[in-house]
Amino acid sequence: MTGTTSRVLLRIWAYLVVAFLFFPIAIVVLYAFNSSNVQAWPLPGFSTQWFTVAWHDNQVRDALWLSVKAGLISTAIALVLGSLASFGVHKFKFFGRETISFLVVLPLALPGIITGVALNSAFSFAGVGLSLMTIIIGHATFCVVVVYNNVLARLRRVSGSLVEASMDLGARPWQTFRLVTMPSLTTALVSGALLAFALSFDEIIVTTFTAGAQNTLPLWIFGAIRLGQQLPEVNAVVLVVLVVTILPVAISTRLTGREGIQ
Amino acid sequence: MTQTADDVTAGVASDATAAVRITGLHKSFGAVRAVDGVDLTIEKGEFFTMLGPSGSGKTTLLRIIGGFESVDRGTVEIFGVDMTRTPPYDRDVNTVFQNYALFPHMTVQDNVEYGLRVKRVPKKKRADTAADALAMVGLTAMGGRKPDQLSGGQRQRVALARAIVNRPKVLLLDEPLGALDLKLRQGMQLELKRIQREAGITFIYVTHDQEEALTMSDRIAVFHKGQIEQAGTPVEIYEQPSTEYVAGFIGVSNMLDHAGLTYAVRPERIRMVTDPASEPPDAVCVPAVVREVIYLGVNTRYTVGLASGQAVVVIRPNGGAADNVIPAGTDVTICWWPTTSHSIGPSGQMSTPKN
Structure with missing residues (x-):
């Protein structure tokens, strides 16, 4: 077999894999613009009516607002806790440091169902009613990890010699932090925050166990699909979730990618 | 630079005082004795080279003088003042790092101004001083660039300008020419000598390149296993090596x-x-x-x-x-x-x- 043939075959294979991954998404996107409320081929026509319907649906509005609040607040918590944890682990050598590093990262690797059930039991044990606050705590467990990982990776790559150079030139520790450490962390913090928000915005498993009676957007979608009603509206909402999640991830990738060139 | 009380005291004593005096210095990393009993006096205005293979302790000693490593035993005096436990930002010493360590998010101009900025020198004054330093290393037109837009040789010059702009009493150079190709290196050797003469600063230079050491130094200390085998002028080191190790390390014997x-x-x-x-x-x-x-x-x-x-x-x-x-x-x-x-x-x- 010649090199050209194998290259062509490989390329076809790659396209097939991409198609396999993105075909379902493409279907949802198409259905979102379906003019009929019956999902059948061929689509009878193009329409944006389901976006209007969804926008005026109070349930959807409430769910969207709840998701945005949960995403923003858990991202804010993650920024503070995640970066503090990474400073601590990076700067100080203490007994159990590796263990702490491992434990901080664990929630991201742990199946969501375990985190969810564990949190649910813990809240009922402590007599805490499920609310926005419990959703936020649940989301924060994995949002912290994203920020922590991003900042720690940057600290490990940047700091050493630059911090020494700054001290050498007469900067006190606070000046060094403000003028050298922080500016080199900005993109890591921004990309960490975007990823954290994206994770929170489409999270469903942990949310199921921590949300009580309220619906986040993914919970509303899940409920609507199970009931089998409002399907066209669901497709429109899914498309919104898709955009809101993909954009931050794409921006975050660009940010960290550009830094990587240096 | 304004004179502080410290400067005045150091100034009075300066004629009799060495730039750097190291006494009974020991430093271990785990079981490794990086610096194993070093006594050394470096005179004011000297171009002093610490020469040795990697792992001989020369870089560790340089980092101790800069304040980046603690010591196990012994003292480091800089212009007559005991600085053994003084942090780097309180030492009148600047370093040209081996990897240059330029701040990637700042322009060349901001990099060079950095030392003046953290000492709260007024904006106008520090811009002028930095421009002088950039002119000294031949990079006048490069102030607006970022470090990643410069060649290796240019970065090396920026690192040098960033250090000498503070007019330190002692300048530490950690294999600063190691990453440059031969031709550039030889050019920079001459230039470093010129800058040292013009600025009148004591240079402490670390290298493993014996030819570079012979070319540039007023005095050389040959390091071996954390100790100084011999310290002397290039002629002494070359003509009268005190040990077989020195004779073998400097050229062929x-x-x-x-x-x-x-x-x-x-x-x-x-x-x-x-x-x-x-x-x-x-x-x-x-x-x-x-x-x-x-x-x-x-x-x-x-x-x-x-x-x-x-x-x-x-x-x-x-x-x-x-x-x-x-x-x-x-x-x-x-x-x-x-x-x-x-x-x-x-x-x-x-x-x-x-x-």
Whole structure:
């Protein structure tokens, strides 16, 4: 077999894999613009009516607002806790440091169902009613990890010699932090925050166990699909979730990618 | 720079005071004794080189002088003031780092201004001072660029400008030319000497390149296993190495025994002749066989074997005709002069020449 043939075959294979991954998404996107409320081929026509319907649906509005609040607040918590944890682990050598590093990262690797059930039991044990606050705590467990990982990776790559150079030139520790450490962390913090928000915005498993009676957007979608009603509206909402999640991830990738060139 | 009380005290004592005085210094990393009992005095205005292979302790000592490493025992005085436990930002010392460590998010101008900025020098003044420093290293037009838009040689100059703009009393340079190619390196060697003369700053220079050390230094300390084997002028180090290690590390030396003493004899100090009778009477002459001939243009390098089996390196200038080169296999006589050679001690074990 010649090199050209194998290259062509490989390329076809790659396209097939991409198609396999993105075909379902493409279907949802198409259905979102379906003019009929019956999902059948061929689509009878193009329409944006389901976006209007969804926008005026109070349930959807409430769910969207709840998701945005949960995403923003858990991202804010993650920024503070995640970066503090990474400073601590990076700067100080203490007994159990590796263990702490491992434990901080664990929630991201742990199946969501375990985190969810564990949190649910813990809240009922402590007599805490499920609310926005419990959703936020649940989301924060994995949002912290994203920020922590991003900042720690940057600290490990940047700091050493630059911090020494700054001290050498007469900067006190606070000046060094403000003028050298922080500016080199900005993109890591921004990309960490975007990823954290994206994770929170489409999270469903942990949310199921921590949300009580309220619906986040993914919970509303899940409920609507199970009931089998409002399907066209669901497709429109899914498309919104898709955009809101993909954009931050794409921006975050660009940010960290550009830094990587240096 | 304004004079503080410290400067005044140091200034009074300065004529009698060394730039850096290191006493009984020890530093270990785990089981490794990086610096193992160093005493050293570096005079004001000196170009002082710490020379040695990697792992010999020279970089650790430089980092101790800069304040980046703590010490286990001993003291570091800078201009008469004990600075052993002073953090880097309170030492009147600046460093040119091996990897330059330029701040990637700042322009060249901001990098050079950094030391003045953190000391709260007014904006106008620090811009002017930084411009002077950039002019000194020949980078006047580059102020607006970011470090990643510069070549290796230009980054090296920015690192230098960023350090000297603060007018430190002592400048530490950690293999600053290591990453540059040969031609650029030689140019920068001359330039560093010029800048050191113009700025009148004490330079402490770390390198593993013996040629660079001989070219640039007022004095050299040769490091070996965390200790100083010998400190002296380039001529002393080259002509009168105090140990076999120094003789071997700086260029090539032949260890020759005569009358109970071992002499370190440089290859260019040995005559290779076919007629021993013509040599002066105080010469020590022994028969040898040419084993290897390497033609080097200006001169030719021979490895000859003695009857004892010892190999000796001899260098002869290619002054005359082309048939001046003696082919391998020729029986010759090599002659050298104990009276003008340097003895490193009583003869003991047989040694082979080192590169």
